[in-house]
Amino acid sequence: MSVLVYVEQVEGKFKKSVFEAVSYAKAVADQQNTNLTAISIGNVAESELKTLGQYGASRVLNVGSEQLQQFVNQAYASVIAEAAQKEGAAIVVLSNSFSGKGLAPRIAVKLRAGLADGVTSLPKTDNGFTVTRTAFSGKAFATVSLTSAVKVISLSPNAFGVKESPADAIIENFTPDVKESDFSAVVKDIVRATDKVSLPDAEIVVSGGRGLKGPENWGMIEELAALLGAATACSKPVSDADWRPHSEHVGQTGIAISPNLYIAIGISGAIQHLAGVSSSKVIVVINKDPEAPFFKVADYGIVGDAFEVVPKLIEAVKAHKA
Amino acid sequence: MKILVCISNVPDTTTKITFTGDNTQFNTAGVQYIVNPYDEIALSRAIELCEGGKGTVTVINVGESQTEPTIRKALAIGADEAVRINAAPRDAYFTAYQIAEYAKTADFDMILCGRESIDYNGAQVAAMIGEFLGIPSISIIKKLEYDGSTATLEREIEGGKEVISVSGKFVASCSEGTAEPKIPNMRGIMSARTKPLSVADAKEIEQLSSILHFETPPPRGTVKLVPAEETAKLVDLLHNEAKVI
CATH class of the missing domain: 3.40.50.1220 (TPP-binding domain)
Structure with a gap:
């Protein structure tokens, strides 16, 4: 049993929202008395992967395979779910980014896991397993109980903050079973304004x-x-x-x-x-x-x-x- | 071409949100219901793609009989037929499973949803349907073109966009930009009454999550007003008091 966090890279780098998700996942792992493993997909330098240790990831699974260099929702979801199963992860954490919103539901179905997205608090375990999330577009908060064995949590940006918890992250290569059928949606182009701060995770x-x-x-x-x-x-x-x-x-x-x-x-x-x-x-x-x-x-x-x-x-x- | 559009029955955007039963249930008293605004965008794009006899649009809703006025509204906007899966939606997993099971019974080229519902704000159903059916799902699109076999979609990403091409069936969740929401005209409203609306039973699936209770955000304190000429004081307050800059 462990906690697995997906760390989304953008052009080989991690953003603050990723460090926040790792910080949060580390706190969840501490609650559960277990270790935190991160999974990164795509081409990321070892020095960048090592930075995840700063926020509490003790292991990093690095998926560097050629076919997975570019984000493909269906394939990435399969890889993360496969890693969760191989690791015996009880809780999978993602950042509720645009890509995270596309991944978390697919991972949840694959793992028959209850999913809470837009989560704003650490889990409470005194009455089952509950988390708080926003509802009614911020007009209210809902306390959600996840009753499945495996749970998926998608964290709302800026809800937890980045917290350091230095560990020495061990980097391991992870080779997933990739299915051709997972690649029927093809990314043709990416347009990114790099000079502007992105709105959803802006401070x-x-x-x-x-x-x-x-x-x-x-x-x-x-x-x-x-x-x-x-x-x-x-x-x-x-x-x-x-x-x-x-x-x-x-x-x-x-x-x-x-x-x-x-x-x-x-x-x-x-x-x-x-x-x-x-x-x-x-x-x-x-x-x-x-x-x-x-x-x-x-x-x-x-x-x-x-x-x-x-x-x-x-x-x-x-x-x-x- | 056949398009399935998933619609959710949600409180009007101006609704004051309150709860009953010791904050365990949304207070529906006096609430006006509407087609979820994002679903309306998905529906409008589906209707555009099918214009001129190029295809048919089916809307599907998972809900009990009180959602029928909302379904009729979708028919008035221009959907050709509707299906209601007769069950109170328990969570996104339940809803997505019902829709996926229905989709298996008919040969839809694409399934469109709104990016999220404005009540529970789960942005989950579209991608879950994709996984149940084993087909691609593209979340939070702002553009959708279809040439009869290949779809080109633009998806929002942090600070930009991604252009994706899909051949074959897919699911997409639509956000603003995908289409201008259509407003029903008189003819649409009249014809909606006689368009087919069938009702099907829900299928059983395990429940993985449930909402235990709600709370409304704590009220904010009174605003601290700063005179218009003292912008430096505002900067000082934001730095030293609020500690946000």
Whole structure:
């Protein structure tokens, strides 16, 4: 019995969300008095695999096979499930990333495992095996009981944080049984904007709404975001009007996010928007309407015209950094 | 071409979420139900692909009889026929199994779902159906083209997109961008009443998870307002008090 964590690599590197998943899985393994094994698929240098030890992985299974260099949902799910079976893993942990969302359900079916996704807490074992996850787009939390022998947990980004727990990670090659039938979906192209912070796992998000009046005014949003190392986001009316891409829309029907800091500029705070951002740890609202509903859920607020406040805020952040 | 679209019956997006029975059950009193908004996107894309007699769209819902108005709404939007699997959905594993079992009885070229339901937010059903049927599943797509045998899909990834090509049957979960949600017109609403809606029994499968109880997030304290000219003070508070920058 052990805990297995899938560590998703992007161009041979691990991101913070992976270290967070490893940290979380290590805490789960400690609870269960067992060891943590990580599985990495694709071409990752040994030195990079070793970094997983920093967060508590005592073994790393390295799947370097040529056929699996590129992410194929069906094949990756088979490899992770096979490793879980060979390791006798009782709990499989993934990060609830875009790829994780495609993998976890398939792994759960293969292992006949109960799946909890968007998980925000460590398991509790005093009454069976329960975890907390978000529900109703952040308007509530649900306590889910997993009653199967094997369990799959997909961790919500920024819910646990990165925690060091140094171990010397032993790297082992793992050669899975690959089935041709797992490769009928073929990746043709990957387009990745490497200069921008990715929204779902960003620690700080700067978001703009209709109050900004038009796409030409997003320069200051991007400047503020760049200064803070933040991702940019927007409200639904903004993406509906094509001022910004749909991938930036946060809210109930867009992406639900849980950054440490969410700065909402010119967004009134409709219930559907709040649903997607209410798990943010700290919310700052800048709006010229003192009656905007967003102020009711904000931690800090400035009542004022975005076109005057944001440039001053940029200056203040620059001064703070200097 | 035959497309199966999975639809979920969910509370309207403006619903205030409360619970009953010592926080073990969602309070359905006074709640308006709608087709899950992401499923509506999947349905709209399916209808577009079948336009001009190129195919038929079947919608499937796992639910008890009270979900029928929502199913009729999907028919009004433009689905050709509907199936309801008569059971209260227990979890995603149960729902996906029912849909996969139904899909085995008919020769669907593709199965489309929404990226997640806005109530329980599991983004699980699509990929589980794919696994039950042993076919590819592509989660969180924002574009879908189909030439009659090969589908080209764009999937969201952190900070970008991935273009995927699939020949043969597949499952995909749709997000914004895949299609503009269609609004039912008068003719659609009238014809929805007479379109076929069949009911099938659920099949037994073990339960692997259950929701024990809910809680609503703790209320936030009152907002601390900073005067518009004192942005430096805001930065100071975020650094020293909130410790987030």
